[in-house]
Amino acid sequence: MKKIALFPGSFDPFTKGHEDIVLRALNIFDEIVIAIGYNSQKKRYFETDFMLEKISSCFANYGNIKVDKYTELTAIYAHNHNAKYLLRGLRNTTDFEYENTIAMVNKDLYNGLETVFLITSPKFAFISSTIIREVHSYGGDVSRYIPYQL
Amino acid sequence: MKKIALFPGSFDPFTKGHEDIVLRALNIFDEIVIAIGYNSQKKRYFETDFMLEKISSCFANYGNIKVDKYTELTAIYAHNHNAKYLLRGLRNTTDFEYENTIAMVNKDLYNGLETVFLITSPKFAFISSTIIREVHSYGGDVSRYIPYQL
Amino acid sequence: MKKIALFPGSFDPFTKGHEDIVLRALNIFDEIVIAIGYNSQKKRYFETDFMLEKISSCFANYGNIKVDKYTELTAIYAHNHNAKYLLRGLRNTTDFEYENTIAMVNKDLYNGLETVFLITSPKFAFISSTIIREVHSYGGDVSRYIPYQL
Amino acid sequence: MKKIALFPGSFDPFTKGHEDIVLRALNIFDEIVIAIGYNSQKKRYFETDFMLEKISSCFANYGNIKVDKYTELTAIYAHNHNAKYLLRGLRNTTDFEYENTIAMVNKDLYNGLETVFLITSPKFAFISSTIIREVHSYGGDVSRYIPYQL
Amino acid sequence: MKKIALFPGSFDPFTKGHEDIVLRALNIFDEIVIAIGYNSQKKRYFETDFMLEKISSCFANYGNIKVDKYTELTAIYAHNHNAKYLLRGLRNTTDFEYENTIAMVNKDLYNGLETVFLITSPKFAFISSTIIREVHSYGGDVSRYIPYQL
Amino acid sequence: MKKIALFPGSFDPFTKGHEDIVLRALNIFDEIVIAIGYNSQKKRYFETDFMLEKISSCFANYGNIKVDKYTELTAIYAHNHNAKYLLRGLRNTTDFEYENTIAMVNKDLYNGLETVFLITSPKFAFISSTIIREVHSYGGDVSRYIPYQL
Numbered sequence: 002m003k004k005i006a007l008f009p010g011s012f013d014p015f016t017k018g019h020e021d022i023v024l025r026a027l028n029i030f031d032e033i034v035i036a037i038g039y040n041s042q043k044k045r046y047f048e049t050d051f052m053l054e055k056i057s058s059c060f061a062n063y064g065n066i067k068v069d070k071y072t073e074l075t076a077i078y079a080h081n082h083n084a085k086y087l088l089r090g091l092r093n094t095t096d097f098e099y100e101n102t103i104a105m106v107n108k109d110l111y112n113g114l115e116t117v118f119l120i121t122s123p124k125f126a127f128i129s130s131t132i133i134r135e136v137h138s139y140g141g142d143v144s145r146y147i148p149y150q151l
Numbered sequence: 152m153k154k155i156a157l158f159p160g161s162f163d164p165f166t167k168g169h170e171d172i173v174l175r176a177l178n179i180f181d182e183i184v185i186a187i188g189y190n191s192q193k194k195r196y197f198e199t200d201f202m203l204e205k206i207s208s209c210f211a212n213y214g215n216i217k218v219d220k221y222t223e224l225t226a227i228y229a230h231n232h233n234a235k236y237l238l239r240g241l242r243n244t245t246d247f248e249y250e251n252t253i254a255m256v257n258k259d260l261y262n263g264l265e266t267v268f269l270i271t272s273p274k275f276a277f278i279s280s281t282i283i284r285e286v287h288s289y290g291g292d293v294s295r296y297i298p299y300q301l
Numbered sequence: 302m303k304k305i306a307l308f309p310g311s312f313d314p315f316t317k318g319h320e321d322i323v324l325r326a327l328n329i330f331d332e333i334v335i336a337i338g339y340n341s342q343k344k345r346y347f348e349t350d351f352m353l354e355k356i357s358s359c360f361a362n363y364g365n366i367k368v369d370k371y372t373e374l375t376a377i378y379a380h381n382h383n384a385k386y387l388l389r390g391l392r393n394t395t396d397f398e399y400e401n402t403i404a405m406v407n408k409d410l411y412n413g414l415e416t417v418f419l420i421t422s423p424k425f426a427f428i429s430s431t432i433i434r435e436v437h438s439y440g441g442d443v444s445r446y447i448p449y450q451l
Numbered sequence: 452m453k454k455i456a457l458f459p460g461s462f463d464p465f466t467k468g469h470e471d472i473v474l475r476a477l478n479i480f481d482e483i484v485i486a487i488g489y490n491s492q493k494k495r496y497f498e499t500d501f502m503l504e505k506i507s508s509c510f511a512n513y514g515n516i517k518v519d520k521y522t523e524l525t526a527i528y529a530h531n532h533n534a535k536y537l538l539r540g541l542r543n544t545t546d547f548e549y550e551n552t553i554a555m556v557n558k559d560l561y562n563g564l565e566t567v568f569l570i571t572s573p574k575f576a577f578i579s580s581t582i583i584r585e586v587h588s589y590g591g592d593v594s595r596y597i598p599y600q601l
Numbered sequence: 602m603k604k605i606a607l608f609p610g611s612f613d614p615f616t617k618g619h620e621d622i623v624l625r626a627l628n629i630f631d632e633i634v635i636a637i638g639y640n641s642q643k644k645r646y647f648e649t650d651f652m653l654e655k656i657s658s659c660f661a662n663y664g665n666i667k668v669d670k671y672t673e674l675t676a677i678y679a680h681n682h683n684a685k686y687l688l689r690g691l692r693n694t695t696d697f698e699y700e701n702t703i704a705m706v707n708k709d710l711y712n713g714l715e716t717v718f719l720i721t722s723p724k725f726a727f728i729s730s731t732i733i734r735e736v737h738s739y740g741g742d743v744s745r746y747i748p749y750q751l
Numbered sequence: 752m753k754k755i756a757l758f759p760g761s762f763d764p765f766t767k768g769h770e771d772i773v774l775r776a777l778n779i780f781d782e783i784v785i786a787i788g789y790n791s792q793k794k795r796y797f798e799t800d801f802m803l804e805k806i807s808s809c810f811a812n813y814g815n816i817k818v819d820k821y822t823e824l825t826a827i828y829a830h831n832h833n834a835k836y837l838l839r840g841l842r843n844t845t846d847f848e849y850e851n852t853i854a855m856v857n858k859d860l861y862n863g864l865e866t867v868f869l870i871t872s873p874k875f876a877f878i879s880s881t882i883i884r885e886v887h888s889y890g891g892d893v894s895r896y897i898p899y900q901l
Contacts, residue, residue, distance in 0.1 A: 105277035127405035255427035555727035577855035705877035
């Protein structure tokens with residue numbers, strides 16, 4: 002059976018750190034679904050559909066990477082798409098504490114949903130979506146932090 | 152003199168992790184006051200009075216557990232209710248860093264106010280009010296995480 | 302060449318912990334620029350100009366401490382003011398993880414911009430602007446936490 | 452029933468940080484037993500009996516503080532002395548991670564054994580037995596870090 | 602090509618926490634090699650061959666779990682056994698910081714060697730080989746912490 | 752007055768991470784003294800004098816970098832060499848917690864001794880002396896981690 006991993010996130014925006022995790026995880030899983038979780042109530046900096054298009058353009062040559070958006074609970078989306086694994090990157094201890102609780106809840110909501118972690122490569126570990134939004138909002142150059150052109 | 156511990160929080164909502172701390176602390180203190188701190192300016196997910204009623208229902212059989220709400224500084228409320236102890240649970244290092252600063256300020260504001268910590272039992276350590284609100288807002292089942300029925 | 306360090310922050314409000322860092326750093330650098338970063342979109346608790354005046358009053362006798370406000374990226378401001386160093390205090394591991402990422406981005410945006418860290422003195426380590434705002438908003442006494450009168 | 456807390460440690464040496472925890476805990480418990488865990492196989496820097504005498508001298512005026520030494524498992528010692536609580540101080544996140552695992556094992560070995568934590572006062576938080584041994588071995592003055600004379 | 606993950610460790614002793622990681626990882630990889638790293642210079646508490654036998658007995662019914670011992674660098678062993686993945690469990694932030702550096706060195710020594718992390722299940726997170734050795738050395742019962750009989 | 756910073760450590764061995772800190776600190780201080788702390792009782796992996804020579808060779812062209820060895824308390828050595836600053840690198844939160852306590856003791860032992868921290872560059876953050884010794888002892892290639900030839 003095909004091993005499908007779901008890589009969920011708000012990806013506001015998708016960064017080179019995210020790309021690093023996806024490409025490395027390709028050696029572990031048969032298919033990776035990058036899914037943008039969004040919520041019509043919550044304002045984004047980059048629109049969901051704009052980001053969906055940007056991420057898709059990055060992986061256009063990869064038949065085993067799919068890009069999607071979703072608005073339900075991550076565990077439900079994973080279940081509906083036969084993804085038995087969640088894929089997440091860890092950059093530091095703050096990430097670890099946060100991801101630890103999320104992983105436990107997801108396993109609890111959908112028994113057997115296993116979260117698999119890779120540690121973000123050092124050169125990308127300082128890149129966060131929050132910092133990119135901040136730099137971008139001040140007109141700074143963020144092109145080194147994202148794998149596509151804005 | 153009766154040893155009264157104040158267990159303050161926003162409890163939005165009160166979780167099984169909170170219940171775990173209260174029940175274990177009953178062996179240490181003579182009376183525990185669970186007090187919901189609220190602020191008319193800040194929007195809650197679960198209404199203060201609704202939560203007050205739910206928490207009260209959990210501990211209806213415990214004569215030494217009181218449930219209340221308050222809107223002043225925690226240290227002031229403790230002082231006014233003769234509580235010489237604050238009770239708090241620790242789940243992980245992020246909690247620790249946060250609680251450390253709060254405990255110092257509370258001791259500073261009301262000399263002698265001592266914060267006593269228990270470490271949340273492992274099986275409840277991943278449960279947070281934030282995650283419950285998130286899951287609940289998507290229609291997920293949160294009944295395993297709370298000690299009452301919604 | 303004069304060694305100028307920029308001490309950037311929102312300083313909402315400036316605390317005795319901030320003062321501690323500035324005074325200790327005076328032994329390392331020739332000049333320190335305390336710069337209040339603000340953003341017309343983001344609401345502050347204490348007004349930028351009010352805080353600018355308060356901080357200035359603290360260091361009126363120090364010819365080598367300047368106080369300013371800015372609204373651009375920190376790295377750009379540093380570059381425009383010939384500050385080759387950013388000065389930051391570390392209170393705990395949560396600070397460390399946050400400052401680590403900020404320091405890397407700043408070095409990346411302005412090559413050579415070096416962030417220099419001092420660890421906040423223990424007696425001030427629990428003081429945060431967030432807690433001061435909280436205590437102040439409830440009418441609590443915050444005079445012990447700030448080096449000026451409100 | 453008397454509430455007895457066991458404060459276990461190797462106390463090699465007992466520090467002002469330890470004293471801080473014991474004195475603050477006196478307001479919570481009826482009796483505190485400071486117990487030096489030792490192991491004839493493991494070499495100490497300060498002899499067990501020497502330290503026992505020094506600690507005893509500190510608390511000679513406290514009828515509700517006892518000092519002892521033990522060589523069995525902490526949980527067994529607690530059980531044999533009717534101590535239903537372990538008392539421990541937390542200085543930082545490294546302490547937290549370590550104490551978390553120890554507390555869980557102790558509760559597991561002796562059902563109901565509850566570890567109660569206080570956060571070490573900031574002015575003592577940097578004092579560790581390890582550092583005192585280091586400073587003392589180089590002939591440095593450690594008198595400010597210990598509540599007795601060597 | 603078969604996906605082989607190496608689960609390296611000193612396993613002195615192998616715990617239920619280790620077993621948890623291995624069994625969950627079976628859903629990700631085709632084969633898992635549990636390899637006891639040993640060093641003739643370093644004294645163990647449980648002999649390497651004794652532990653090898655105990656671990657083997659746990660997984661006797663799993664054709665895709667192998668147990669071995671090795672004395673070379675982990676990256677070399679992985680390379681020689683066609684394992685492109687290292688498998689490690691994370692219990693807390695102390696583990697995270699340690700494993701982070703080890704993972705980077707292993708990737709550096711053997712390009713492409715990817716370390717995959719699972720977070721240890723909460724109920725096993727407090728179990729460490731160190732604590733088991735400690736409890737066992739005092740004659741305490743450790744049978745709940747290990748998946749075999751001593 | 753010349754600003755002299757002491758960079759103390761056991762440097763067993765000195766790494767590219769250490770070199771990174773020294774070279775970056777050259778922009779802050781007028782002179783840096785790299786001092787190998789040793790203890791005739793404690794066995795080293797690389798001999799003190801051998802390492803002293805290797806470090807010296809790295810900085811032969813820098814008139815403002817001195818290399819030395821010492822066996823007294825770091826604070827005493829700093830005092831005797833007119834170094835008013837200690838220089839230390841931070842790689843992660845484990846380093847932070849450790850360095851925090853050391854810095855406080857050093858300031859306490861020699862009033863005014865200020866520890867200045869830089870965060871190790873990400874590409875060197877995983878390099879530790881411990882790991883280098885481990886890899887080297889197994890015959891692995893460590894040349895990428897040290898700024899000299901063994």
